Amino acid sequence: MNMIRLVIVDDHPLVREGLKKILSKKSSEITITGEASGREELFQILEQEEPDIVVLDIELPEQNGLEILKEVRQKHPDVSVLMLSMYPADRFAVRSFKAGAAGYLTKTGITDELEKAIRMIVHEKKKYISPSVAEVL
16 A cells, blocks of 8 residues: 655644644554645745645635645646534535545544545545535535
8 A cells, every 4th residue: 555645734833743743643654754844935835745635724824725625636736635623614615626625524523534534635536525514514
């Protein structure tokens, strides 16, 4: 089984650390190849290497995650993006999918769903829709 190369984008170091911890406990096949606090750092990473998936926070200080998502999809169409938000699905899920996201997770459901979402997006090439997002859609 191929390693899944992942980049985490969140402006809070604590959230990035938490995501790394969750993923290292749940899966030995997911490698975090980079982390960024915003757009600038993300695109520096993407210039060096192309991960399989980017976990992108929707709420970033200097630029909205949805705008960054659109730019990633334009410049790096082979990179999947899983949106992460503290907002309930009804606020941003539909907009995220329309902008090209491969999945949408709320930070409350992350521990149980994160690894499953990443595997589905990368290995099965399917969009990930959590039960709470499915209700909204």
